[in-house]
Structures are given as C-alpha cells and as structure tokens.
Amino acid sequence: MSATPADTTTTAANSAADSPAGHTAHGHGSPGYVDDKDALLKRLRRAEGQVRGIARMVEDDVYCIDILTQVSAATKALETVALALLDDHLSHCVAEATAEGGPVAEEKIREASAAIARLVRS
C-alpha cells in the first residue's frame, strides 16, 4: 500500500487499524479504497466540477437538452465512483470479514447487499 506521506498521516490514526478508537468508531481499520484514494478523489473533483458547470449552464439559460446531457454525464461519473468503492469494499472489508466468518461476515454481506440495492434503484 504505497501511501503518499499525506495518506500515511491521514490513515495513521485510523489504520492504527486495531486501535480501540478505530473500533469504537466503526469497528473498521483503514477502508477498502485506501489504495485508490487519489484516483477516487480525482474522479470526485471532476464530478463536483461537472455539477458546478451544470449550475452555471442554468444561470446562463443554456438550452434544456444541453443541460440534460451534462446531468447524465455527472450521474454516470458518480456511478463510476460508486462501483469503484463497492469493488474495493468487496475486495477488502467483505473479503476479510468472510475470511474470519461468523456474524461480522454476515453483517458485512447484508450491508453490501443493501448498498447495492440503493445503487441499482437510484
């Protein structure tokens, strides 16, 4: 996990993974996406810029259809972020929990399935 200095410090507190703090917080160590953080943040900045751009189009009375095209693009960008987060979550949090098995594993699967349902329906 070649974390950038920045990451290391950020993650430090938290990937004192097994710190009671970590546990009282969520009972999780560093999140599944920790290695893809920079890519995720780039994508999210871009999506934020797209949404800001849509507001500007509305202020400028741009034609409805042209705005709708941008809204679809921003929605797709967020979906891509969600799918990346979910893949990281399955590969790490869920995989680790199921490796241990037991009720924690079951809870993680339930949680992941609920998140997938929200995505599919949103």
Place this chain on the structure above:
Amino acid sequence: MSATPADTTTTAANSAADSPAGHTAHGHGSPGYVDDKDALLKRLRRAEGQVRGIARMVEDDVYCIDILTQVSAATKALETVALALLDDHLSHCVAEATAEGGPVAEEKIREASAAIARLVRS
C-alpha cells in the same frame, strides 16, 4: 441560492422571451426552466455540496458503505434535477414546437426522446 442581481438581469433580458439575443444565442427563446431557475440552482448547489462532502469523506477514510449511501443520495438529487428540467422542457419548448408543428416539432421530440434514453440508461 436566491437570485443574485446578475441572475435577475439575465432572466429579465432573456424572458423577454423573443429577444433577438435569445434567438441568436441558440435559436431558442428563454429555456423551459426559466421560471424554476432558483429552485433548480438551489438543488444544484446542494448536489455540488453533496459531492464535495463525498470527497471529504474519502479524504477522512470514512467507511465505504457510509460513502456509498451519500453517492446514492447525490445521484438521486441529480436525477430529480434532470426530471424537473425534462418536465419544463416538455411543458414549454416541446409544447410550443408541437403547437406550431412541422419539422421543428419532430426534431424537438427526437431530441427529447434521446435525452430521456440517456437518463434512463445513466
């Protein structure tokens, strides 16, 4: 975001619906959403804030599932914006074009159907 003076003037100028400006701009008068502009902008500001919040969650190593919940919320918010834009577009641009009829009306319907398809598939 309550209409800034800037907005007011833009809207004013432009909801002189048939202003030559409007026409040279896009070959359209004021867009269908012109009366809902403030509501749309409020929604878009909120969506922009949601996306910024998601980036902050990633930076803070928040648990994947909690981030996914916010991504679904932001996606839903953008969908609501899209549906409002589309409704305004059908009620104004498309309705006016079909009232006139002819090839322009057909083009507007084709355009709207394509935008709906992009939404349904995004």
Place this chain on the structure above:
Amino acid sequence: MSATPADTTTTAANSAADSPAGHTAHGHGSPGYVDDKDALLKRLRRAEGQVRGIARMVEDDVYCIDILTQVSAATKALETVALALLDDHLSHCVAEATAEGGPVAEEKIREASAAIARLVRS
C-alpha cells in the same frame, strides 16, 4: 395515423378509434404506438422468452453470475420497449394534445413526465 389493414383488424374494437366507446374508455383514439405494434410485440415476445429462460436457468442450478447476465439483458430489453413507447407517445398523443393546447395538453405532459420519472427510477 394511417392504420395498415392489418392494424385496422387488430384495432377493430378500439379503433372504432373515434367511437364514443373509445372515448368513454380513455378519451383516446388509437394509441401512439399503433404503427410500431408489430415491432413492439416482437420485442415483448423476445423479452418474455428471456424471462422464461432465466427461470429455466434457476431450475437447472445455473451459476448465479450467468443468470445475472441474463437478467440484465432482459431488463435492458424492457427499457428499450419503454423508450419506444414513450417516443411514440410524445410524437403522437402529446404532440396532438399540445397542438390543441388547453388543459388536456397540460394533463398529457404531466402524465408523460410522471411516466418518465417512473422509468428513470425503476
């Protein structure tokens, strides 16, 4: 909407189109998709076959992921049907209503927007 002989017979009951019956029924003549009926029916038969195939896969204990691929395909097929219906509806029912204008036109737009919202959210 020149109905082909074929259509006329199929539609007989109903496209006694301008029959009071037709009107009391829904206040509509023949539906917007009347000219695309055969294409729509072909698509729907195919979608029905896809769903039947998915049930067969479940009976045969086919691997989950292979079934999910078929479910996505069937869902996409239904979306295509919906988008075709919607395009026909806008091109005919809505266009005719808005050409006349008045409350009927407004109701048709409201109805179409609600149907689009159901599609986008389903």
Place this chain on the structure above:
Amino acid sequence: MSATPADTTTTAANSAADSPAGHTAHGHGSPGYVDDKDALLKRLRRAEGQVRGIARMVEDDVYCIDILTQVSAATKALETVALALLDDHLSHCVAEATAEGGPVAEEKIREASAAIARLVRS
C-alpha cells in the same frame, strides 16, 4: 411454483455440492440461491406473466401510459430478482471463495463487481 420432482432431483444431484458433475459443469457446486429457488421461481413466473400481459395490452391498443406503468413494474420485478441472486451469491459463492482466499477469491470478487456494474447500468 413448489419444486417439481424434477427440481428436487436436480437440486439433490447438484447440492451434492462438491459432486464432480457440479465441478465439471461450471467449476461450481450448488449455486448460492439454491435455498431460495422456489421464491426466485415464483418471482420469475410473475415477471414472465407481467411481460406477457404487456404484450396483450399492446395488442389491445391500451393507452401508452398505462402500458409504461406495467413496463416499469416488470423492470422493478426483474431488479428484485437480480438483487436477491446477488445477495445469495455474495453470501455463499463469494463468502466461501474468500474464506479459502487466493486467486479464486479474487476472480469471484471481480466477477461479482462486473455483474453489479451491469445491473447498475442496465
């Protein structure tokens, strides 16, 4: 649809989970949904009936919007089937693979993520 003798035997044979047959078939034992088979089949029969009903509505020239409502309902029904399959898949196939770990586990996660992406985008 309560399991026909045929089903029982299929399931029996196959939920001899580690039967060579099962393995030669797909390199999988009994699928994750094996315990929910009857519920899944009931849902799929209903969805199949909904799609057949939509074709009948088209044949009868039912009003576009009323058909679209049924198409949205059938689409939602298929989504529910997909989410149930996915939950079963994560709870069984993926959980078992990740418990063993190694390349098989990674492949299962990749596969599941790809299936989720197809669902979210369909």
